[in-house]
Amino acid sequence: MSADPERAARPHTGRQRNEAARRAILDAALELLMEAGRSPITVDTIAERAGVGKQTIYRWWPSKYAVVLDAISGHAERDIPIPDTGTLHGDLTAFIRGSFRGACDAATAGALRLMAAEAQHNTQAGDLLRGFTERRRAALREVLERGQRRGELAPDADLVLLVDQAYGVLWYRVLVGHAPLTQALADRLVRGLIAQGSTP
Amino acid sequence: MSADPERAARPHTGRQRNEAARRAILDAALELLMEAGRSPITVDTIAERAGVGKQTIYRWWPSKYAVVLDAISGHAERDIPIPDTGTLHGDLTAFIRGSFRGACDAATAGALRLMAAEAQHNTQAGDLLRGFTERRRAALREVLERGQRRGELAPDADLVLLVDQAYGVLWYRVLVGHAPLTQALADRLVRGLIAQGSTP
Amino acid sequence: MSADPERAARPHTGRQRNEAARRAILDAALELLMEAGRSPITVDTIAERAGVGKQTIYRWWPSKYAVVLDAISGHAERDIPIPDTGTLHGDLTAFIRGSFRGACDAATAGALRLMAAEAQHNTQAGDLLRGFTERRRAALREVLERGQRRGELAPDADLVLLVDQAYGVLWYRVLVGHAPLTQALADRLVRGLIAQGSTP
Amino acid sequence: MSADPERAARPHTGRQRNEAARRAILDAALELLMEAGRSPITVDTIAERAGVGKQTIYRWWPSKYAVVLDAISGHAERDIPIPDTGTLHGDLTAFIRGSFRGACDAATAGALRLMAAEAQHNTQAGDLLRGFTERRRAALREVLERGQRRGELAPDADLVLLVDQAYGVLWYRVLVGHAPLTQALADRLVRGLIAQGSTP
DNA sequence: CCCTAAACGAGACGGTACGTCCGGTCTTAAT
DNA sequence: ATTAAGACCGGACGTACCGTCTCGTTTAGGG
Numbered sequence: 001m002s003a004d005p006e007r008a009a010r011p012h013t014g015r016q017r018n019e020a021a022r023r024a025i026l027d028a029a030l031e032l033l034m035e036a037g038r039s040p041i042t043v044d045t046i047a048e049r050a051g052v053g054k055q056t057i058y059r060w061w062p063s064k065y066a067v068v069l070d071a072i073s074g075h076a077e078r079d080i081p082i083p084d085t086g087t088l089h090g091d092l093t094a095f096i097r098g099s100f101r102g103a104c105d106a107a108t109a110g111a112l113r114l115m116a117a118e119a120q121h122n123t124q125a126g127d128l129l130r131g132f133t134e135r136r137r138a139a140l141r142e143v144l145e146r147g148q149r150r151g152e153l154a155p156d157a158d159l160v161l162l163v164d165q166a167y168g169v170l171w172y173r174v175l176v177g178h179a180p181l182t183q184a185l186a187d188r189l190v191r192g193l194i195a196q197g198s199t200p
Numbered sequence: 201m202s203a204d205p206e207r208a209a210r211p212h213t214g215r216q217r218n219e220a221a222r223r224a225i226l227d228a229a230l231e232l233l234m235e236a237g238r239s240p241i242t243v244d245t246i247a248e249r250a251g252v253g254k255q256t257i258y259r260w261w262p263s264k265y266a267v268v269l270d271a272i273s274g275h276a277e278r279d280i281p282i283p284d285t286g287t288l289h290g291d292l293t294a295f296i297r298g299s300f301r302g303a304c305d306a307a308t309a310g311a312l313r314l315m316a317a318e319a320q321h322n323t324q325a326g327d328l329l330r331g332f333t334e335r336r337r338a339a340l341r342e343v344l345e346r347g348q349r350r351g352e353l354a355p356d357a358d359l360v361l362l363v364d365q366a367y368g369v370l371w372y373r374v375l376v377g378h379a380p381l382t383q384a385l386a387d388r389l390v391r392g393l394i395a396q397g398s399t400p
Numbered sequence: 401m402s403a404d405p406e407r408a409a410r411p412h413t414g415r416q417r418n419e420a421a422r423r424a425i426l427d428a429a430l431e432l433l434m435e436a437g438r439s440p441i442t443v444d445t446i447a448e449r450a451g452v453g454k455q456t457i458y459r460w461w462p463s464k465y466a467v468v469l470d471a472i473s474g475h476a477e478r479d480i481p482i483p484d485t486g487t488l489h490g491d492l493t494a495f496i497r498g499s500f501r502g503a504c505d506a507a508t509a510g511a512l513r514l515m516a517a518e519a520q521h522n523t524q525a526g527d528l529l530r531g532f533t534e535r536r537r538a539a540l541r542e543v544l545e546r547g548q549r550r551g552e553l554a555p556d557a558d559l560v561l562l563v564d565q566a567y568g569v570l571w572y573r574v575l576v577g578h579a580p581l582t583q584a585l586a587d588r589l590v591r592g593l594i595a596q597g598s599t600p
Numbered sequence: 601m602s603a604d605p606e607r608a609a610r611p612h613t614g615r616q617r618n619e620a621a622r623r624a625i626l627d628a629a630l631e632l633l634m635e636a637g638r639s640p641i642t643v644d645t646i647a648e649r650a651g652v653g654k655q656t657i658y659r660w661w662p663s664k665y666a667v668v669l670d671a672i673s674g675h676a677e678r679d680i681p682i683p684d685t686g687t688l689h690g691d692l693t694a695f696i697r698g699s700f701r702g703a704c705d706a707a708t709a710g711a712l713r714l715m716a717a718e719a720q721h722n723t724q725a726g727d728l729l730r731g732f733t734e735r736r737r738a739a740l741r742e743v744l745e746r747g748q749r750r751g752e753l754a755p756d757a758d759l760v761l762l763v764d765q766a767y768g769v770l771w772y773r774v775l776v777g778h779a780p781l782t783q784a785l786a787d788r789l790v791r792g793l794i795a796q797g798s799t800p
Numbered sequence: 801c802c803c804t805a806a807a808c809g810a811g812a813c814g815g816t817a818c819g820t821c822c823g824g825t826c827t828t829a830a831t
Numbered sequence: 832a833t834t835a836a837g838a839c840c841g842g843a844c845g846t847a848c849c850g851t852c853t854c855g856t857t858t859a860g861g862g
Contacts, residue, residue: 014811015853021813040321042843053814058845110320116375117317120310121240126377133376158388161369164379165392168368169361171375175316176333177326179364188361192396199395218834242822253835258824412857415806440721442848453809458850510720516775517717520710521640526777533776558788561769564779565792568768569761575716575771576733577726579764588758592765592796599795614837615827621839642817653840658819 017060024050025057029064029071033110041068041114065118065125069132072111076102076132082139088147092190095143096166099136100181109174116175137163144197153197162193224250225257229264229271233310241268241314265318265325269332272311275302282339288347292390295343296366299336300381309374316375337363344397353397362393410451417460424450425457429464429471433510441468441514465518465525469532472511476502476532482539488547492590495543496566499536500581509574516575537563544597553597562593617660624650625657629664629671633710641668641714665718665725669732672711676702676732682739688747692790695743696766699736700781709774716775737763744797757797766793 028049032041039045043064047054061067079102083094102108119126144159153159169189173181228249232241239245243264247254261267280302283294302308319326344359353359369389373381410420428449432441439445443464447454461467479502483494502508519526544559553559569589573581628649632641639645643664647654661667679702683694702708719726744759753759769789773781 014809014855016812016855018812018853040843043845044843047814051814053812053816054845055815055847056813059812063845113316113320116313117320119375119377120313120317121236130376130378133378137378158392160379161385161388161392164369164372165365165389168370168372169364170368171372172364172368175319175371175375176329177319178330178333178337179360185361188358189365192358192361192365195399196392196396199399221834240822243824244822247835251835253837254824255826255836256834259833263824412808413859415804415857415859418807421808437721437723440848443850444848447809451809453807453811454850455810455852456808459807463850513716513720516713517720519775519777520713520717530776530778533778537778558792560779561785561788561792564769564772565765565789568770568772569764570768571772571775572764572768575719575775576730577719578730578733578737579760585761588761589765592758592761595799596792596796599799613829613835616829616838618827618838640817643819644817647840651840653842654819655821655841656839659838663819 018056021050021052021056022060025052025060025067026071026074028052029067030107033068033071033107033114041110062124063118063122065115065122066128068111068114069128072108073132073135075105075108076136080139082142088143088150088152089190089194091143091147092193093187095140096190097183097186099140099166099170100183100186103170103174104181112171112174116171133167137167140166148197152194154199157197159197162197165189165196166193218256221250221252221256222260225252225260225267226271228252229267230307233268233271233307233314236306236310236313241310263322263324265315265322265328268311268314269328272308273332275305275308280339282342288343288350288352289390289394291343291347292393293387295340296390297383297386299340299366299370300383300386303370303374304381312371312374316371333367337367340366348397352394354399357397359397362397365389365396366393418456421450421452421456422460425452425460425467426471428452429467430507433468433471433507433514436506436510436513441510463522463524465515465522465528468511468514469528472508473532475505475508476536480539482542488543488550488552489590489594491543491547492593493587495540496590497583497586499540499566499570500583500586503570503574504581512571512574516571533567537567540566548597552594554599557597559597562597565589565596566593618656621650621652621656622660625652625660625667626671626674628652629667630707633668633671633707633714641710662724663718663722665715665722666728668711668714669728672708673732673735675705675708676736680739682742688743688750688752689790689794691743691747692793693787695740696790697783697786699740699766699770700783700786703770703774704781712771712774716771733767737767740766748797752794753797754799759797762793762797765789765796 025046028046029041032039032045032049041064043054043057046052046064046067047057057064057067061070080095080098083091083098085091085094103112115125115129115132119129140163141159144153144157144162147153148155148157148159166189169185170181173179225246228246229241232239232245232249241264243254243257246252246264246267247257257264257267261270280295280298283291283298285291285294303312315325315329315332319329340363341359344353344357344362347353348355348357348359366389369385370381373379410418410424412418413420425446428446429441432439432445432449441464443454443457446452446464446467447457457464457467461470480495480498483491483498485491485494503512515525515529515532519529540563541559544553544557544562547553548555548557548559566589569585570581573579625646628646629641632639632645632649641664643654643657646652646664646667647657657664657667661670680695680698683691683698685691685694703712715725715729715732719729740763741759744753744757744762747753748755748757748759766789769785770781773779779785
């Protein structure tokens with residue numbers, strides 16, 4: 001059927017996707033993430049909150065995890081642009097402070113926890129999660145590489161490790177919840193990473 | 201299942217706790233953690249695999265997460281003793297290599313993922329997880345403090361942050377699964393942490 | 401489906417009803433009734449089989465039951481004309497044999513079952529069914545009244561009951577399916593009804 | 601598994617079926633059948649009304665149709681015992697009046713309609729329905745055979761046909777709903793059947 | 801001879817019910 | 832008293848249809 005040439009030639013004549021429903025679903029997911037703990041995040045709950053049939057969710061997303069990730073990945077990419085302050089310290093501070101602030105947001109924290117949770121026994125949720133984190137790591141790496149080109153990090157600095165340390169701290173605290181992600185912590189982390197990266 | 205020879209050999213013990221059942225439950229949990237993905241880790245699954253009634257699990261553990269944590273925490277504490285090589289570099293290498301090796305074990309990795317997963321919407325699982333990680337962080341902190349006392353780290357080094365960076369990398373890679381926890385990575389991490397901690 | 405040659409040959413007819421689509425829908429319904437059990441009879445199924453949009457069905461019929469009844473009612477009225485052999489026995493035999501033969505047809509039997517099924521929780525389907533059966537009962541009653549006028553039945557014979565007995569046997573066997581509607585059964589039924597009706 | 605000899609040898613030690621739940625489910629089904637039309641009969645509805653988990657229904661009955669049939673078949677067998685008045689006319693009147701009265705009961709009528717409905721596209725519901733009707737036909741046949749042995753029906757009377765006519769009228773009127781099942785109708789039907797059966 | 805309104809195919813939409821799965825509790829009979 | 836077995840309530844899951852609602856296309860017929 002997908003090989004049907006006539007099918008490919010005919011663009012799409014059916015009713016189009018309802019953008020309002022899409023937004024309502026993502027917004028409902030965000031709301032519920034923020035309330036996470038109070039009420040569990042359920043496909044039925046999302047559908048009800050969004051005023052939408054369950055099938056409309058399953059039509060466009062393979063699982064509620066895809067919805068949740070979709071709902072927050074807009075945030076992350078919009079709210080944490082790759083900064084350009086001229087110095088590595090400035091860029092890194094901006095980026096990591098922004099990331100920490102984002103991860104403190106109840107919805108985002110809820111989503112990260114939910115994704116990590118599901119990725120364990122759901123291959124597909126794992127793929128989604130890896131895709132999402134990969135994009136975030138690439139952004140941070142971009143910041144570091146710029147600093148490296150400017151000579152603010154040693155030429156042989158282990159950027160992959162630095163990136164994993166930064167996001168490691170973030171995820172570890174979000175998931176385990178033993179301590180908060182303060183802005184002061186972000187600053188100390190920045191100092192530490194630069195110290196590591198500039199040591200020959 | 202009914203053909204399991206070990207099963208036939210484990211008789212009821214009447215009114216005192218049946219140690220064989222305890223072991224069977226923990227072993228079943230470990231087995232299932234190792235097969236994670238293939239068969240789901242369910243209370244019923246654990247009970248069936250162990251040849252045990254569900255109530256026997258709930259009688260001795262408050263939830264399946266307690267079982268899982270119980271099943272692996274023996275490992276962690278037995279396999280990663282606090283080393284004493286005389287140098288911070290040696291101790292840290294031993295500890296982090298050991299931790300990484302432990303976390304690569306399928307059962308342990310499965311348990312970490314499962315715990316992180318559940319801690320999100322289950323207060324009790326969260327407490328268990330925080331208790332477990334707290335003990336591990338204390339062990340690593342002990343190693344660092346010893347080095348600090350020996351002058352191998354600056355007196356004002358941010359040990360809390362160093363600990364979170366180390367475990368952050370471990371958990372981040374285990375949970376997201378974008379890259380493996382190699383021994384080489386452990387060594388590079390050790391170098392980074394010492395560089396960071398010894399910078400004034 | 402897209403390879404259906406008839407489909408390509410059925411162009412839009414603009415603002416008047418497309419007779420080809422009407423036929424395609426009725427034919428699809430008949431086909432599906434004949435295959436009942438294999439594929440479920442669904443509005444979507446009918447639409448797909450007919451190569452038609454669902455709305456085209458709902459535009460012209462109030463429900464799928466109306467479609468189904470429309471699809472088979474042609475049969476019944478065409479195939480079982482009110483006979484005129486000169487004797488009650490002859491007429492009744494012709495009529496009941498014809499009715500039984502019709503009800504043995506897979507499509508018709510499927511439609512009767514489907515209608516009876518739906519009439520239970522769908523007022524509108526019930527009305528359609530009563531309208532359909534009313535017309536069939538009137539036809540049989542016509543046959544009986546003619547015989548009564550000729551003196552072949554007692555003047556006070558309970559024609560309503562005789563009609564219900566005849567159609568009762570037919571529907572009972574179709575719906576319950578414990579025994580087939582053979583021509584021999586039709587003959588025995590005719591004999592019984594005449595015996596009953598001619599007894600003073 | 602069912603061939604496992606050890607399994608057969610071990611009697612059954614688990615918790616036993618909760619009779620109260622069984623009754624609550626059947627009663628809820630009956631109540632809902634009586635209200636049929638107002639609210640549709642749903643597994644969830646039955647479960648909720650009975651204060652029972654859905655799984656408890658599916659554990660013991662393969663479908664809601666089995667529940668419904670179970671709920672009413674007690675009635676039929678209890679309320680319409682095979683009568684023994686000494687004459688065929690008396691027995692038949694008692695039996696058919698009883699059957700008509702039973703079929704007028706809202707719950708029973710609802711169940712018959714529901715079963716007929718489902719039997720169309722559900723093989724298993726069809727088998728249940730055939731089993732149920734078979735038992736009822738056997739009871740009526742017993743009444744007729746007794747009359748035949750007493751010489752009240754011709755030795756070659758077509759008992760199968762007489763039975764199908766009686767139940768045919770009942771089902772036809774219940775399902776199509778064009779006319780009620782009055783006691784007067786029962787009496788006229790009895791007269792007609794005896795007239796048929798006693799004609800040589 | 802264009803322009804519009806109806807009919808069409810496609811298919812997304814809000815709902816309702818389905819049958820399955822799991823968590824955590826409770827009950828039985830056996831040890 | 833503890834065990835294996837397993838029934839119980841509750842609640843989320845993902846699927847299947849229903850009947851409605853747009854879309855963009857096609858064409859007959861009125862201006």
